[in-house]
Amino acid sequence: MTSTSLWEELVTSALLGTDRRTPPPEAVTPGKDAPTALLDAAALHTVRRRAGLLPAPAAARPEPAPHDARPQLPAPARRRLAQLLTDRSAPSAGGRRGTAPDLTELLPQWLAAANAHEYQAPPSVLPALLDAARARTDLRPQALTFAGPRGLWLARLNPEWKFALRGASGSATLPDVGDPEAVQRLWDEGLFAERVALLAAVRERDAGTALALLAATWSTERAEDRLMFLDSLRTGLTDADEPFLEQALSDRSRNVRATAAELLSALPHSALAGRMAARAASCVSLDRGEGTTGIGVEAPHECDADMQRDGVMPNPPSGRGERSWWLGQLVEAAPLSTWPGRFGGRTAAEIVALPVADGWGDELHAAWCRAAVRQRDAEWSRALLGAPGTPPETSPGTTSLAERAKLLATLPEGERAGWVAEFIAAHGLSEAFQLLGVCAVPWAEPLGRAVVDALDIARDAGSYPWSFSGVMGLAERCLNPGEASRLEILTTTPPETEGASPGAGGYWSEAFQRLVSTLRLRATMAVELR
Missing domain, CATH: 1.25.10 (Leucine-rich Repeat Variant)
Structure with missing residues (x-):
C-alpha cells in the first residue's frame, strides 16, 4: 500500500471510528488498543508526509538590485x-489624543x-x-x-x-536624456512609470524631442496611458504643442479628448481658444439699461458636433440645466484676455463687480474662477477673491470656499498667506480650513500668528476644542517649528469661566501641549536630516 492510500485509510478510520473501520495493520503498532494505535499512526505519518516532500525546481535567481548613488541617511x-x-x-483614556x-x-x-x-x-x-x-x-x-x-x-x-x-x-x-539610444531603448522597453518619468525628463530638457517621442508611439498606447502621457505635456506647454493636441481632439477616448481640449484652452493663441472665445463672447455681453450697466447672458441653445469636438460635454450632471452647463464650459475655456475688450476696456475687478442679469451671476463667476485657475491668471484670481475682510455673501466675486482655495493657489506664496491671515482675522477659523490647506509650509509668520491668535480667542471664549481639531492638526504640521517657545504659555490650563464648556480648559491645554511637542519634534527631525 502506498503512503498516500495508507494515509487515506487512517483518515477513514478516524472519521468512521475504530469500531466500524479497523486501521490497516501495517500502519499501527501491535499490542495497543485501536484508538491509541490510530493516533500514534496518524502522528507518525503526519511527520512522514511533511518531511517527505520532494524539493521543487529552483526558480531563477532575480537580477541584483540596482545601485543607488544617492547619499545615505545619517x-x-x-x-x-x-x-x-x-x-x-x-489614544488617551476617553478617546482623547493626549x-x-x-x-x-x-x-x-x-x-x-x-x-x-x-x-x-x-x-x-x-x-x-x-x-x-x-x-x-x-x-x-x-x-x-x-x-x-x-x-x-x-x-x-x-x-x-x-x-x-x-x-x-x-x-x-533614468538614463542620460542626452543619449538618444538609451532614451529610445527605455521608451520602447521600460515600465509605464519609467516611461512617464522619462517623458517628463526629456520634456524638461527639450520639449520638441519629448513630443516627437510621444507622437511616434501614440497610436499604439493604451487609452489610460495616453491620458497620463498627455497630462505630462502641461509642463512647458507652448504653441508648438498645438498641432499634436488638435489631433488628440479626435482621440477615441473621451478623457483624452477632454484633456487635449483643456491644454489647448490654456494656450491663449490656439485655434481652439479662439473658437471658444468667439462662442463665449456671443453668449456674454455688456448690457446697458436705463441708468445702469451690467452683464447680459444668453446661454447656448444647443451643443453641436463642433462644440463637442472642442471638449464641451453635452450631457450635464444630475441637477444641472443643459444651457447653464454648456455656458460654463464655454466661458471656462475662453481666454480671460477676451473680456476687457468685450466690456469696454474694463479691468478684471471692474468686470467682476458688474451686476449680472437674470440670475446668471453665480454660473458666470464660477466659470471665470475655473478659467483663472486653469490659466493661472493672478489678476482675475484677485478680482474673484475680493477683499479678505469683506463678508463672503457681499463679495463681488465668488462666495464658494472651494473656489477661493483654488484661486489662492494661483497667487504668489507670500500674497496667499497674507490674504488668508486677513481672512482669519476678520472671520475666524470656522471657514478657513480649506484656505489653509493651499498655503505653503511652513506657514509665513503673519499667517501662523493669525491662526494661533484665533485659537487663543476660541480657548478664552470657552469653545469646544474638538470643533477646531482640524485646524489644530494643520497647525501641528504647518506652523514654523520656531514658534514652539512662544506657544509655551498656552499649554497651561485656563480657569473655567461662566458659560464655558465643561472640561474645555483641560482639552485645550492638552491640544497646545501636543502642538508644542510636535513643533519641537519637527525641529529635531530637521536637524537629524542635516
Missing part, C-alpha cells in the same frame, strides 16, 4: 524613520524633507516603506521617490506592491 535620521514607520500614537505627537501625520513631511536632501532609503526599511505606501495613497509619491530604484526592484518581487510599478517616478533609474 544614523539619527535612520532611527527616526524606523520609529515613524512602526509607532502609532495610542499630548504626544501623532507620528503617522509626520511621516509625509519627513519623506518630503529626506527627498529634498536626496537621501537614499536604507534597504532594511524598504519593506515597511512599501507597506506604508500601499496602505496610504497620500504617501505614495514621496515614498516611492525615496525608495528609488531598489524599491522598484523589490516591488517586482511581491504582488502586494504592484502599485509601485505604475506609481513610481522612476527618476533614479
